[in-house]
Amino acid sequence: MFEIRTDLAVEEKESFQGGGKEITGVSLREWRKASSSIKLTEVVIFDEAGARAMGKPCGTYLTMEARQMGREDEDYHREVSGELAAQLRRMLKGLRKRRALPTADPLHVLAVGLGNPSVTPDALGPGVLGNLRVNRNLRAVNGPPSDGEEPVILSGIVPGVMAQTGMETAEIVGGILHETKPDLIIAVDALAARSIRRLGTTIQLTDTGIQPGSGVGNHRHSLTAEGLGIPVLAIGVPTVVGAAAIVYDTISAMIGALWSNVETKRMGDYVENLQPDEQYQLIRELLEPEFGQLYVTPPDIDQTVKRLSFTISEGIHMAFYENPQDGGEGGI
Amino acid sequence: MFEIRTDLAVEEKESFQGGGKEITGVSLREWRKASSSIKLTEVVIFDEAGARAMGKPCGTYLTMEARQMGREDEDYHREVSGELAAQLRRMLKGLRKRRALPTADPLHVLAVGLGNPSVTPDALGPGVLGNLRVNRNLRAVNGPPSDGEEPVILSGIVPGVMAQTGMETAEIVGGILHETKPDLIIAVDALAARSIRRLGTTIQLTDTGIQPGSGVGNHRHSLTAEGLGIPVLAIGVPTVVGAAAIVYDTISAMIGALWSNVETKRMGDYVENLQPDEQYQLIRELLEPEFGQLYVTPPDIDQTVKRLSFTISEGIHMAFYENPQDGGEGGI
């Protein structure tokens, strides 16, 4: 069994708009900060109809995109970290407004680095946690810092993957919540995209947590407010594309090409007349069953993961340890 | 502040016997299996007097020693794994007799790999867990194996160190216990010895768990039956010696040398006449305060840790997955 899926809400939305269809229950907004190369897109799924159409739960999905994210430019990555921090703060503000978080500092945050540290494209979460500066242990020993209160109590865990631990991630994280009682989880994970152009060039930030079946290698993570009882902000970067998605896209392109050819038009008509789910079924039968487990990734993925691990950990540091200078207002 | 300490009960016992003293509340037994180069030593601390004298809690401390453990000899390491498995089974039998464990299989075991995977001599626990074959996840999906019941349900975790997680190891492990309810913990840790001859050549197996302040780098682990509510078997290998221990030993040797010299006998007398705690105090004042944090380790520690990670994980596999062929009776 395989699944052609994307962990990016923005790609799910595009796949509908390609057909020129509006989706009820889903809004989309795009903007760009002045003098910035980062494009921001916010998809909000606000009711059950939208959730069904998108195959994703209600909530806000913010995407930050820039081609240059793939390059080794320290100043540029600093800009991305700053924007991530601003958007994290904006989401926190929203959660506080909805009374999902306490309004008084310090906020107690548990960062969770999902994925397998031994498999390069899955190692983003462990990489971010390796760069993260926690302080919960220092406070336990020294009390609050003498030079004014820090606004966060931060701890972090790399739970590992089920093949190594024999446990569901939600069991491990749920147990730690039980013992340490944080207010909020920040989960970092490598994602699967539909388009190879997204690999390493997009960051998705969402307040819906991690859904079962998402992430690289289908680890069946599930870290959601419903399951855990506290809000879960998820930060993800696509590092793989499912092998099935690539095959599907190429075959779709071939059908289009054949349809415009006189010789093969009749075949094109035939395939065109199939319903999308029949087309999907046809292709599915052709794909080998092993494909569901396979993923596509570029050979320089180690550099991408190393770089973005740094960019994201810096964004978290700026969001939680520094004084806010940017409201991250969302480009009104 | 520093501390001259050893995590090995056998070394603690030796330090008393060097002075020819018997310790009440502590028994010692040594043996060697026929045709084996492995020397076994069992120290049992059976009352509070013994515990006070030894600075370690009541329980059984079994040591397996062999010079060849430091070498790259696959057959030899197989023998060590086999002996470790036999002794693990013997301890399990003891726990079952005392009704500390359920008698019916399968036994649900959580393995915990303590230490910092990024610091070579502290990476034994994570190394063993990296080689461990867990099965709890498979049983959750497939049910019990069709070809007869496996005697264990095994899961495992590498909790990381407090400087990286901001949490005490006992908080993380305690939380996981709360969620997954195992019967037994097997904790694996790198240890600090007094003698450099022990580095990589000794395995200690104990039913007392992990005490606060033990291990490399003083991670303040504490994983005990009292704290966690289930038995904790601990497997450890010394990979470091505290810097203070080495200085102390050398100075002691120097005092001995000076005492036997006519010129310096008077000084020797003086130092000799100091009580042991005064001697300790003198040396302590000379030692720089940073010493408490420093450890001594050999440059080929990476090979030692890699090799013993394999030997110990194989021992655990043999103890729990295979049919017992050796009662590990303890050489009666």
Added chain:
Amino acid sequence: MFEIRTDLAVEEKESFQGGGKEITGVSLREWRKASSSIKLTEVVIFDEAGARAMGKPCGTYLTMEARQMGREDEDYHREVSGELAAQLRRMLKGLRKRRALPTADPLHVLAVGLGNPSVTPDALGPGVLGNLRVNRNLRAVNGPPSDGEEPVILSGIVPGVMAQTGMETAEIVGGILHETKPDLIIAVDALAARSIRRLGTTIQLTDTGIQPGSGVGNHRHSLTAEGLGIPVLAIGVPTVVGAAAIVYDTISAMIGALWSNVETKRMGDYVENLQPDEQYQLIRELLEPEFGQLYVTPPDIDQTVKRLSFTISEGIHMAFYENPQDGGEGGI
């Protein structure tokens, strides 16, 4: 630009035989040892016509295959190591017969672990070298071992990848040859296959060295007897499939399916009537240019690479350090 390629000669041969064609200049032989699950296939390319048809240089390509190689079965991996050792010895014997190697022991061998240790499916070569027991340094200090001559002087290098070193692998290895003058190179590399069923289940051993453009990530390695002046035995395991290969195969299957359908037969005829290179051209136009750089790999590739790194290093140890008990005669 992309390339649909396989590093396995046995797959290249199969793609011809699928069309029922014999290739001049190429022989194929298959066998299985009694009571063994390992299937051996030997492709010999013995002239220029064969080399052109196969797109690979003249020489012997031996493949060892077994589904169980993917599993965690220590005894089985020992059997594979033994067979690899036997076949390595057979190739050495052949090279000595052809006077490409000195006949007197000790043989001076340089092992080269190709690939990027930071990218999991490309880390096979560095993994094997990490397990390898070299002895050249000991001989330099101690002279030949006192208990009889060892038949090999072994050294090893992990040259890294060009993106990290800025140098061609052949420059690094060529320089080391210049200084240390070994008789033979054993190069270990991760390979690209056509079929996902080969991933982690096949070992290829060849006396033709490493060709430019082979390996994962197209590192443009080239380590050949022509380039280096000494024989190069190459050991490889497929860990990836090119993304383009998977798309190509699926589309080929679709064309077959359409051709057998009345509605779409005409289209099938059209595509069928295209020459293979025209078909290839059609598909190539549909594929996105980025595909050439992408590869497909399974999510548990870390376990596969770890296991096979051990199996292959043991095979090399058995071939060179142990007394031959198996002539590896090739099942005549």
Added chain:
Amino acid sequence: MFEIRTDLAVEEKESFQGGGKEITGVSLREWRKASSSIKLTEVVIFDEAGARAMGKPCGTYLTMEARQMGREDEDYHREVSGELAAQLRRMLKGLRKRRALPTADPLHVLAVGLGNPSVTPDALGPGVLGNLRVNRNLRAVNGPPSDGEEPVILSGIVPGVMAQTGMETAEIVGGILHETKPDLIIAVDALAARSIRRLGTTIQLTDTGIQPGSGVGNHRHSLTAEGLGIPVLAIGVPTVVGAAAIVYDTISAMIGALWSNVETKRMGDYVENLQPDEQYQLIRELLEPEFGQLYVTPPDIDQTVKRLSFTISEGIHMAFYENPQDGGEGGI
């Protein structure tokens, strides 16, 4: 056999000055940049008498020291990188004046990351190389950059350690020189200091290359202009102290303490009257022979090595890729 040694010329010099002695053939200069917390010390050994006294070859040894180097302060590390770049440029200028380097750009530089990546305190060199941006490969493909000439052609190698490769580092590097003909080597290595206060807080930059027996674990590296035929700049950070050094220092302190005590003065006199080499001999006899191989290191050495790997790689980038803005004149 052991050796009480330091790889830092500044410590060697201090050990003489402790005795109030001037050394002929050696000059020392200390300064601090305005508004900087970095203390610079330059030891120049300018003749054979100085070299004999210091146990180090003629040349310039520059030390940059600051307690804050041990902390996680990004701005501070940027300052250190900048100062390292300025001093690297100053050494290059000196080499060009002496016609040891070509005066026209681009300069062809080979960076060498010495040490064992698997042993944390020895992993500085491999860590720096992992962060280094080489460009020699890009120039080979694209030619010189279109937007003006870059002043450097940079390549890099991590040769590994003899226990893993079976080869001397100088053999590997010498071979690569033979093939790629760089103008200059930059070697990066972890060092052994005498004082634990130096660990992770000092960078030494020297134009004398790497001497046999220096570095962590006594790898018998030797990379010098005499041996290799081109200049070798070496960058090192102390990450260990030899166990013997710590014992020696403590015993020296004890002798001092005893000497000032009436009871023990006679013994103090006796030891005081021993010549330094007799003292050294006495202590040496007390130390166990295994000590020569042991080193002392702090438990958070992983963070130190990670941080300084970044600081040094950035310093190399600034020195070679950026336009000089700071002459690094040495604070006259």
